[in-house]
Amino acid sequence: ILNVEQSPQSLHVQEGDSTNFTCSFPSSNFYALHWYRWETAKSPEALFVMTLNGDEKKKGRISATLNTKEGYSYLYIKGSQPEDSATYLCAFRRGYNTDKLIFGTGTRLQVFP
Amino acid sequence: GAGVSQTPSNKVTEKGKYVELRCDPISGHTALYWYRQSLGQGPEFLIYFQGTGAADDSGLPNDRFFAVRPEGSVSTLKIQRTERGDSAVYLCASSLRGTGSYEQYFGPGTRLTVT
Numbered sequence: 001i002l003n004v005e006q007s008p009q010s011l012h013v014q015e016g017d018s019t020n021f022t023c024s025f026p027s028s029n030f031y032a033l034h035w036y037r038w039e040t041a042k043s044p045e046a047l048f049v050m051t052l053n054g055d056e057k058k059k060g061r062i063s064a065t066l067n068t069k070e071g072y073s074y075l076y077i078k079g080s081q082p083e084d085s086a087t088y089l090c091a092f093r094r095g096y097n098t099d100k101l102i103f104g105t106g107t108r109l110q111v112f113p
Numbered sequence: 114g115a116g117v118s119q120t121p122s123n124k125v126t127e128k129g130k131y132v133e134l135r136c137d138p139i140s141g142h143t144a145l146y147w148y149r150q151s152l153g154q155g156p157e158f159l160i161y162f163q164g165t166g167a168a169d170d171s172g173l174p175n176d177r178f179f180a181v182r183p184e185g186s187v188s189t190l191k192i193q194r195t196e197r198g199d200s201a202v203y204l205c206a207s208s209l210r211g212t213g214s215y216e217q218y219f220g221p222g223t224r225l226t227v228t
Contacts, residue, residue: 004155032215043116044156044204044219051215089155099144099210100169101217103155 004092006104013080013111020076021107023090027071032093034101035064035075039086047075047088080111115139117220119205125226126195134190134223138207145188146206146217147180148172156204162188163210195227 005024013019025033032051038044048057053068061078077084087108091101118137126132138145144163148156158172162182170180177195182188192199202224206217 006155034215034217036219041221043221046216046218049215091156093215098169099146099161099208099217100158100172101146101148101156102158103148105153105155 004090004102004104006088006090006107008107009105010108011110013109015081015111015113017080017111018076018078019080019109020074021088021109023073023075023104025071025073025090025092025102026094027069029095030068030071030092031095031098033066033068033073034091034093035073036089036091037086038089038106044089077109080109082111082113085109085111117205117207117218119203119220119223121223122221123224123226125228127228128195128197130195132192132195132225134192134203134225136188136190136205136207136220138186138188138205139218140186142207142209142218143185144208144210144217145182146208147188147190148204148206149201150204150222151201159190192225195225197227200225200227 035047036044048064050066055066063076066073087106089106091103120135146161147159150156160170165185177193180190202222204222206219208217
């Protein structure tokens with residue numbers, strides 16, 4: 001059984017605060033790690049696809065790091081804004097021969113003005 | 114360009130009824146995926162199509178669930194004899210598999226409620 005775990009389950013921060021959350025995944029047969037942002041009533045939006053150990057990706061105020069040897073990824077949001085409020089999902093892809101994404105349960109972020 | 118679209122956005126049905134959920138992928142995307150998200154869970158893989166054929170249907174929970182993609186574009190997920198436990202958000206995604214792109218692009222989902 002492959003488990004992808006995310007923590008915390010939910011997070012409430014004030015506008016301007018920086019925040020981060022964790023995604024843990026199996027370290028064996030790693031192929032890719034995806035991060036998505038999912039706002040209510042919208043499509044999950046792709047943030048990053050990460051494939052290399054030590055990889056760091058950045059998109060505006062959001063960045064992510066990857067450690068495939070120990071099986072974790074961090075997502076950072078600098079200077080949170082109310083529009084960052086969403087559920088952040090990570091998904092693990094194991095091996096080249098499968099396209100199946102295994103998702104965590106997500107971290108629900110609420111940013112208060 | 115147009116993203117992945119799904120219809121209907123909401124579907125309420127009675128236990129025991131048959132439902133069909135439709136997915137229109139991004140034009141030109143060869144791969145299409147179905148996932149479902151039950152309350153309090155992350156999205157769970159159901160089935161993946163490459164072209165017209167199901168390349169991996171290992172996530173379909175039982176034989177009440179069936180999906181087709183007859184022309185390699187639009188896909189329909191069919192659920193027979195619905196049960197209350199089938200209530201979930203059904204997500205569809207598409208990708209350009211085989212060209213080096215790893216990304217799966219999602220639609221907004223169909224919220225299915227079985228009463």
